[in-house]
Amino acid sequence: MIEGILVEGLIYALMALGVFVTFRILDFPDLTVDGSFPLGAAIMAAMVVAGANPWFALLVAFAGGVSAGVVTAMIHNKLKVPHLLAGILTMTMLYSINIRVLGNRANIPLIRQETILSQVAAFGAAWFSTEWSMFVFFVIVIVVTKLLLDVFFRTDLGLTIGALGDNPQMVIATGVNPEHLKVIGVALSNGLVAVSGAFAAQFLGFADVNLGLGIIIAGLASVMIGEFLLRSNRIGVLTLRVILGSILFRAIMYLGRFYGYYINLTPNDLKLITGLLIIVSLIITKTRTPRTRPWKPLSNSAIPEPRPATGPAVIEETDQ
Amino acid sequence: MIRIEKLSKVYYPGTVNEIAAIRDVDLHVAEGDFITIIGSNGAGKTTLFNLVSGNQPATTGRIFVNDTDVTSHAEYKRAAYIGRIFQDPRLGTAGRMALEDNLIIAYKKGMKGLKISLNSRRRDFFREQLTKLEMGLENRLKDNVGLFSGGQRQALTLLMMVISRPSLILLDEHTAALDPKNASIVLDLTTRFIREYGLTTMMVTHNMGQAIAYGNRLLMMDKGEIILDVAGEEKKNLTVEKLIDKFHKIRHASFENDEALLSP
Numbered sequence: 001m002i003e004g005i006l007v008e009g010l011i012y013a014l015m016a017l018g019v020f021v022t023f024r025i026l027d028f029p030d031l032t033v034d035g036s037f038p039l040g041a042a043i044m045a046a047m048v049v050a051g052a053n054p055w056f057a058l059l060v061a062f063a064g065g066v067s068a069g070v071v072t073a074m075i076h077n078k079l080k081v082p083h084l085l086a087g088i089l090t091m092t093m094l095y096s097i098n099i100r101v102l103g104n105r106a107n108i109p110l111i112r113q114e115t116i117l118s119q120v121a122a123f124g125a126a127w128f129s130t131e132w133s134m135f136v137f138f139v140i141v142i143v144v145t146k147l148l149l150d151v152f153f154r155t156d157l158g159l160t161i162g163a164l165g166d167n168p169q170m171v172i173a174t175g176v177n178p179e180h181l182k183v184i185g186v187a188l189s190n191g192l193v194a195v196s197g198a199f200a201a202q203f204l205g206f207a208d209v210n211l212g213l214g215i216i217i218a219g220l221a222s223v224m225i226g227e228f229l230l231r232s233n234r235i236g237v238l239t240l241r242v243i244l245g246s247i248l249f250r251a252i253m254y255l256g257r258f259y260g261y262y263i264n265l266t267p268n269d270l271k272l273i274t275g276l277l278i279i280v281s282l283i284i285t286k287t288r289t290p291r292t293r294p295w296k297p298l299s300n301s302a303i304p305e306p307r308p309a310t311g312p313a314v315i316e317e318t319d320q
Numbered sequence: 321m322i323r324i325e326k327l328s329k330v331y332y333p334g335t336v337n338e339i340a341a342i343r344d345v346d347l348h349v350a351e352g353d354f355i356t357i358i359g360s361n362g363a364g365k366t367t368l369f370n371l372v373s374g375n376q377p378a379t380t381g382r383i384f385v386n387d388t389d390v391t392s393h394a395e396y397k398r399a400a401y402i403g404r405i406f407q408d409p410r411l412g413t414a415g416r417m418a419l420e421d422n423l424i425i426a427y428k429k430g431m432k433g434l435k436i437s438l439n440s441r442r443r444d445f446f447r448e449q450l451t452k453l454e455m456g457l458e459n460r461l462k463d464n465v466g467l468f469s470g471g472q473r474q475a476l477t478l479l480m481m482v483i484s485r486p487s488l489i490l491l492d493e494h495t496a497a498l499d500p501k502n503a504s505i506v507l508d509l510t511t512r513f514i515r516e517y518g519l520t521t522m523m524v525t526h527n528m529g530q531a532i533a534y535g536n537r538l539l540m541m542d543k544g545e546i547i548l549d550v551a552g553e554e555k556k557n558l559t560v561e562k563l564i565d566k567f568h569k570i571r572h573a574s575f576e577n578d579e580a581l582l583s584p
Contacts, residue, residue: 151436152434155432156424156428156432156433156434156435156437157431159417159421159424159425159432160425162417163414163417163421166414166416166417167411169411169412170412170413170414170422171396172396173403173412173481174399174425174426174429174430175400175430175431176430177396233416233417
């Protein structure tokens with residue numbers, strides 16, 4: 001049970017990291033995710049069934065997600081369409097594309113196919129049970145992804161993408177075309193989401209065109225739960241808390257599935273619960289003690305007393 | 321240096337709401353000029369800046385920077401040689417990011433690569449630069465800019481702009497949102513940087529006294545036109561009374577409303 005929750009949480013953490021990149025860093029609420037997640041799953045399943053190397057299939061899934069992100073960003077940039085609508089457009093088109101990728105079917109089973117996870121289970125069989133082998137594997141995958149993201153958002157390009165979500169005018173002032181940054185950010189995000197979908201298909205044992213239904217909400221819930229756990233402005237902590245949030249979210253969903261029937265809950269109610277979870281998170285965030293010190297146009301503090309420069313400068317976020 | 325030819329901007333052309341915000345403006349800005357611009361609300365000062373910075377496309381006319389026609393260049397391209405500071409101190413910096421991250425983004429103009437440029441040598445350089453502001457910011461490199469006061473943020477924006485050595489800087493009432501004490505600190509810094517780096521400057525202000533006291537050339541705008549252009553000795557001998565008098569002669573209009581808007 002616990003290893004199941006952990007593995008699920010880690011798989012979906014990849015998706016939540018993608019959602020975090022668009023929603024929180026880029027300030028580009030991207031709904032493409034609902035289409036790029038099953039796209040990753042569909043590419044993985046179709047290629048594995050066709051006999052391709054599953055690692056190569058993973059790479060293609062990533063590329064598929066990246067392309068979906070590029071399409072959304074281009075629709076937004078070139079046609080000046082609001083980001084929400086651009087995402088919905090791509091997501092809707094992806095529904096048809098996903099069915100095509102699955103070979104004009106709504107799903108493909110992956111039972112008894114050679115996948116990355118079956119390789120992992122075979123490799124780890126000497127030391128662990130299948131579930132714990134997967135757990136170890138996904139810990140490695142997530143840690144590597146997280147560290148890569150942390151490094152990326154410390155590079156000049158990554159920092160500028162961060163600034164775009166905060167203050168687009170400033171990014172323009174430094175001579176960077178914000179449209180390029182949006183393409184890079186949204187593409188990266190959807191690449192992560194598609195990889196998450198590819199792993200989910202292997203874990204579940206099938207790819208389904210409806211796999212992505214409401215996945216964006218699950219990702220957003222994970223990001224928001226994570227924000228309750230830790231508070232910081234350090235990118236390393238920000239990505240860590242997304243992963244923790246994803247695991248916690250899966251645990252809550254598991255409890256809902258497992259014990260929900262005592263109060264007549266069915267698996268169909270889980271989306272409602274997810275939505276309510278987000279609403280509760282929003283209410284708590286709104287009513288919590290004010291964290292922002294609003295900028296006062298006419299303050300008398302010309303030069304505030306300097307703060308001690310020593311010690312770690314972990315500052316609470318000033319704006320959410 | 322900067323040449324503006326027959327520049328005009330019409331909003332909502334062909335509708336009942338049609339407004340000509342800028343009408344056939346010709347202007348030549350020489351290298352090292354420090355121009356102050358005054359005019360009442362709706363005179364077209366900010367629109368002029370929007371056209372020069374590329375924030376909005378011009379309806380007709382051309383803009384040259386160092387003899388290059390930049391009329392069709394996007395705002396982010398012009399930003400490589402034109403710096404601009406807005407009235408709102410929050411527009412120049414990313415409040416949710418650390419001071420050092422803001423500085424590294426502003427340090428190099430143009431598309432960024434996958435390099436981590438922030439190292440201890442850069443930090444030392446930034447500290448040295450921040451010392452010039454005399455606000456103690458050199459000890460707060462890791463603090464989020466959102467924690468700083470409006471005056472500190474505006475001073476920081478100024479520093480981030482001059483660090484990249486632009487050819488022209490546009491100051492759009494950049495001290496108007498600050499309290500008097502901070503406003504004078506930022507204005508002093510501005511003039512110091514302009515002198516030190518020999519920056520070509522255009523500064524919009526609502527304050528006639530300021531427009532007269534600073535710079536070597538003064539423009540007055542009204543209804544989308546430059547109606548007064550004073551430089552050199554004539555500018556030095558200018559007073560608020562003379563300025564109002566000149567406006568009357570040119571426009572034969574009542575200045576009462578404008579007097580309320582333009583504080584002496």
